[in-house]
Amino acid sequence: MNIHRGLKFNYAFIVIFGVFLILISENGFSQSSQYIGLSNGIQGIAGRDLGFSQLKYTGIRYVLSLGYEVKKPNRSESLSLNFAKGTSNSRGGNSMETWSLGLVSHTLYHRDTSRYKGFRYGWSLQNELNHRLHQRFANFNNRMDYFTSVGPAIGYLFPISWEDKKLGWNTKAHMQGVGFKFASDYISSVPPVIESDGTVGDSLWYATDVFWIGRDWSVGCWSEIRYETSSGNSLGVQYQFDFQQLSVAQEVIRVRNSIMLNICVRL
Amino acid sequence: MISFGKKLKWGMIALCLIICSCEELILPSDPPSHPKEIFDQLWEDLQFRYAFFSHKNIDWFEIREKYSPQITSDLDDMKLFEIMGNMLFELKDGHVNLESTFGRSKNWEWFAIHPKDYNESNIYFNYLTVDHRLSGPLRHKVIDSVLYINYRSFTSDITDPNMDAILNRCEGLRGIILDIRNNAGGNLKNAYKLASGFTGTQVTYAHQRMKNGPGINEFTAWRPMIVNPRKKGFFNGNVVVLTNGRAYSASTFFAQMMRVLPNVVLMGNKTGGGGGTPAFGELPNGWIYRFSATQTIDLDGNQLEDGVPADIQIRLRRSDEIKGKDTLIDEALLYLSANF
Numbered sequence: 001m002n003i004h005r006g007l008k009f010n011y012a013f014i015v016i017f018g019v020f021l022i023l024i025s026e027n028g029f030s031q032s033s034q035y036i037g038l039s040n041g042i043q044g045i046a047g048r049d050l051g052f053s054q055l056k057y058t059g060i061r062y063v064l065s066l067g068y069e070v071k072k073p074n075r076s077e078s079l080s081l082n083f084a085k086g087t088s089n090s091r092g093g094n095s096m097e098t099w100s101l102g103l104v105s106h107t108l109y110h111r112d113t114s115r116y117k118g119f120r121y122g123w124s125l126q127n128e129l130n131h132r133l134h135q136r137f138a139n140f141n142n143r144m145d146y147f148t149s150v151g152p153a154i155g156y157l158f159p160i161s162w163e164d165k166k167l168g169w170n171t172k173a174h175m176q177g178v179g180f181k182f183a184s185d186y187i188s189s190v191p192p193v194i195e196s197d198g199t200v201g202d203s204l205w206y207a208t209d210v211f212w213i214g215r216d217w218s219v220g221c222w223s224e225i226r227y228e229t230s231s232g233n234s235l236g237v238q239y240q241f242d243f244q245q246l247s248v249a250q251e252v253i254r255v256r257n258s259i260m261l262n263i264c265v266r267l
Numbered sequence: 268m269i270s271f272g273k274k275l276k277w278g279m280i281a282l283c284l285i286i287c288s289c290e291e292l293i294l295p296s297d298p299p300s301h302p303k304e305i306f307d308q309l310w311e312d313l314q315f316r317y318a319f320f321s322h323k324n325i326d327w328f329e330i331r332e333k334y335s336p337q338i339t340s341d342l343d344d345m346k347l348f349e350i351m352g353n354m355l356f357e358l359k360d361g362h363v364n365l366e367s368t369f370g371r372s373k374n375w376e377w378f379a380i381h382p383k384d385y386n387e388s389n390i391y392f393n394y395l396t397v398d399h400r401l402s403g404p405l406r407h408k409v410i411d412s413v414l415y416i417n418y419r420s421f422t423s424d425i426t427d428p429n430m431d432a433i434l435n436r437c438e439g440l441r442g443i444i445l446d447i448r449n450n451a452g453g454n455l456k457n458a459y460k461l462a463s464g465f466t467g468t469q470v471t472y473a474h475q476r477m478k479n480g481p482g483i484n485e486f487t488a489w490r491p492m493i494v495n496p497r498k499k500g501f502f503n504g505n506v507v508v509l510t511n512g513r514a515y516s517a518s519t520f521f522a523q524m525m526r527v528l529p530n531v532v533l534m535g536n537k538t539g540g541g542g543g544t545p546a547f548g549e550l551p552n553g554w555i556y557r558f559s560a561t562q563t564i565d566l567d568g569n570q571l572e573d574g575v576p577a578d579i580q581i582r583l584r585r586s587d588e589i590k591g592k593d594t595l596i597d598e599a600l601l602y603l604s605a606n607f
Binding site for chain 2: 046047048052053054055056090091092093094134136137138139140141185186187188192193243249253254255
C-alpha cells in the first residue's frame with residue numbers, strides 16, 4: 001500500500017510540477033491578439049459505464065462553451081470551458097441524465113511569424129468532470145469520474161480568401177498522455193475512501209490514481225470554419241470529436257460528437 | 268513529388284475522418300440479447316457483486332448448474348423471466364429481484380415464513396381509534412400516559428415538524444411505544460430521522476462494508492454507521508420498539524439504531540433482516556435487477572441480514588387477538604408502567 005501510494009505521489013508530483021513550470025514560463029501579452037468566444041450547439045454522446053450496465057447509452061445533449069484565445073507571433077494559446085448536459089438511453093429503454101464540465105487548454109507553437117498558417121505543434125492540458133444519474137436505479141444511482149492530464153497537441157490553420165472575404169479552417173487535435181484521475185468505486189457512487197478516519201483531503205488523495213496513456217485515453221479533435229470580419233471578430237461553425245476511456249474500478253468509455261455555432265470577439 | 272507538409276496535412280485529415288467514422292470500433296456493440304447471454308450476465312454480475320455468498324454459504328456455481336440447462340434459445344420472455352426469478356429466489360434475500368416491463372420477481376419467502384404477530388384492524392379500532400393524530404406518516408395516540416406511535420412504511424418521509432409534533436406530545440408521559448411491525452422498509456434517511464429523536468449524543472450503532480471487487484470476499488474496510496442527535500432536542504424517557512419478522516430492511520436498521528440506545532427496549536420478535544443495501548444492474552434486454560451489495564453488522568459482529576433480535580420476545584396471542592387486543596402493545600404498556 002505504501003509503495004503504491006508513494007508511486008502515485010511521484011507521478012502526481014511530476015504532473016503538477018510540469019504544469020507549474022509551463023505556467024510560470026508564460027510571457028506577457030505583448031504583440032498579441034486576444035479573443036473571447038462563445039459556442040453553443042448539440043452533442044451526440046455514446047458511452048458505457050460498466051458500473052451501471054454493459055449496454056451503451058446514447059443520446060443528444062446541449063453543449064455550451066466559453067473560449068479565450070491569445071495569438072502571439074510564434075505561439076497560440078486557447079482555453080475552453082465546456083459544459084454539456086442531456087439524457088442518454090440504452091437499447092433496453094432505460095435512461096440516465098449526464099453532464100460534463102471540462103476545461104481544456106491548447107498551446108501551439110509555430111515558426112511562421114508573419115501569418116498563422118500551416119501546422120503547429122504543442123501541448124494541451126485537460127480537466128474534466130463527468131456525472132451520470134441513472135433514472136431506474138434507487139441506490140448507487142449516480143456515478144462520476146474526473147481526470148486532469150497533459151499531452152501533445154497538433155493544429156492546422158488554413159486561411160481561405162474567397163471574393164474578398166476572409167475565411168479560415170482551423171483544426172486542433174490532442175492526445176492526453178499522463179495525469180491523474182478518480183472515479184466512483186466498484187459499487188459505491190463515491191470514489192474509494194481512505195480506510196482509517198482520514199480527512200476529506202486524505203480520502204481524495206487515496207482515491208486518486210494515475211492517468212497513463214495506453215491504459216487511459218483521451219483524444220480530441222476540433223475543426224472549425226470561421227468567417228472573419230474586418231474588425232477581427234468572427235463567426236464560425238465548429239465540429240468537435242472526442243473519445244475518452246478511463247480504466248477505473250468500473251471502466252468508463254465514451255465517444256462524443258458536437259456541432260456548435262461560434263461567435264468570437266477580438267478584445 | 269508531394270512534400271512532407273502536404274503528406275502530413277492529408278494524413279491528418281484522413282486520421283480525423285477515420286476517427287470520427289469509427290465510433291463502432293472504439294465503442295464495441297452491445298452484447299446480444301439472447302436468453303443465454305441474458306442469463307449469463309445476470310449470473311456473472313451477481314457472482315462478482317452480490318455480498319452474501321460467503322455469509323449464507325451459497326454455492327452460486329451449483330445454482331448455475333441447476334438453472335443453466337433450462338435456458339434454451341427459443342425461450343419466450345415470460346419463461347426466461349420465471350427461470351431467472353427462480354434462480355434469484357435461491358439467494359433468499361428480499362433485496363434481490365428482477366424487473367421487466369411486464370412484472371417484478373421478488374423473494375417473498377422472508378415475509379411468508381415469519382409469524383404475523385400483527386393485527387392492523389385491532390390496532391386501528393381498539394388502540395388508535397378514530398381520534399388518533401397524524402403527523403406525516405406517524406399515527407399516534409396517548410394510551411395510559413404512554414404515546415403509542417404507529418409507522419407503516421419507511422418509504423413515507425418524516426419531516427422535522429412531524430418529529431416536533433411527537434416529541435412535544437410525549438412531554439410528561441411515561442414513555443413511548445414505537446410500532447414498526449410489518450413495516451417492510453424504505454428510505455434509510457427516515458430511519459435516521461426518527462432515531463435521532465431519542466439520543467442526545469452521537470452513537471455508533473453498526474458497521475458496514477461494501478463490495479469493492481469481483482472476489483467473493485473483496486470488500487471495503489468496515490466503516491461505522493452513526494446516528495446523530497437532532498438539533499431541536501430529544502426524548503430521553505423509556506421507549507419500547509415493537510418489531511416482528513415482517514419488519515424488513517430500513518426497519519431492521521432502525522431496530523438496530525434503537526437497540527443500542529440505553530433507554531430503548533425492543534419487544535416482539537426478530538426483524539426479518541435485509542441488512543444489505545441494494546445495488547442495481549441492467550441486462551442486455553433492458554431488464555433491471557437488484558441485489559445486496561453491502562454487509563452490515565451490529566456491535567457484536569452479527570449480520571443485520573439475519574435480523575435484529577428483540578430484547579423481550581413476545582408473540583401475539585391468538586386468544587388476545589380474538590378479543591381485539593394486541594398482546595405486544597399491552598405488554599409494552601405494562602413494561603413502561605413498571606419502569607417509569
